[in-house]
Ligand SMILES: Nc1nc2c(ncn2[C@@H]2O[C@H](COP(=O)(O)OP(=O)(O)OP(=O)(O)O)[C@@H](O)[C@H]2O)c(=O)[nH]1
């Protein structure tokens with residue numbers, strides 16, 4: 001797991017390196033994170049995208065000014081963490097800069113969440129009128145604090161109140177600010193209301209469990225234009241390999257980027273996410289694996305223990321695919337041009353129950369593939385599965401190269 005022990009170098013992300021490198025951040029999708037004071041905005045961002053341990057969450061200070069957090073995944077993103085007194089009018093960039101807004105609402109604050117919902121609805125309407133393609137997510141946060149019954153009740157109540165407030169909003173009061181939209185016309189308003197109500201995605205979240213990663217997974221997937229193509233490749237792989245489910249993970253954040261969507265349930269995604277984060281907790285053990293070039297014959301070999309050796313007691317097979325991709329040019333043009341085919345990628349399998357096995361392959365420096373399948377299929381068809389994997393990997397590369 002040679003490259004996983006540390007954070008990827010800034011600006012060396014997967015998506016980013018598939019296109020010309022730029023010093024500015026205009027190529028990043030911008031995600032604006034808003035919310036009431038102490039709702040948990042900074043915690044939602046930093047525990048996932050900067051891997052700050054949950055125990056440090058109580059010590060995040062008050063956010064005083066906008067902080068931009070860059071993260072390189074399939075799609076390079078920039079998350080804007082805002083102070084609670086943030087006003088749209090103080091934004092120094094046009095609203096069209098943002099692809100997505102995440103509104104964090106503290107679900108345990110029953111006394112203030114109605115005010116927070118009103119604020120969300122007001123912001124959402126103004127953002128939507130300025131940029132109708134913007135996507136809205138509400139993280140109903142700190143959910144682990146409430147009992148299960150109470151949590152479900154609050155969750156439903158917050159969604160219901162938000163929809164009601166969208167319906168009841170005095171749209172006419174914004175008519176002078178948006179002269180191009182006829183906010184006096186009831187039919188126009190009805191269309192806006194319907195769009196807004198159906199567009200908000202709600203997620204219950206907590207920094208203490210996998211729900212937060214799941215919510216970010218919905219946010220990131222919403223911004224991936226290539227998602228359907230990747231999903232259909234995963235589906236193809238799953239059926240040709242007689243597997244049950246396949247998940248493509250962003251390794252550093254532990255966020256699912258795509259799945260085959262076959263018999264998938266939220267519970268299953270949560271279990272697989274949990275598995276991956278538990279497994280990656282051991283990543284530091286392997287960070288010293290590095291490739292050693294033998295001076296005599298130029299052969300590369302792994303130095304130290306690789307994950308497969310450690311977990312399964314088996315040899316790591318060198319990953320020889322991608323040779324044909326190596327171009328003569330000195331200038332790397334695609335991210336895989338920088339990949340070393342002899343790099344000891346991590347791979348691991350776990351028998352979860354007598355009949356169920358989870359297998360994991362590091363797929364690129366930043367992506368891991370997790371496959372859930374029957375143990376007997378794994379034992380009988382492992383060679384075929386690894387063979388299919390080379391095609392899946394190639395397919396994903398091709399999709400990413402045209403993005
Ligand atoms: N129980 C619980 N507390 C949380 C969770 N996430 C954050 N908190 C707590 O909420 C408080 C505020 O968290 P922050 O992330 O600083 O909130 P913020 O919205 O960025 O706050 P400001 O920047 O001051 O507006 C901290 O004391 C955290 O410990 C969670 O999932 N569960």
Ligand SMILES: [Mg+2]
Nearest residue numbers: 041042062063
């Ligand atoms: Mg903050």
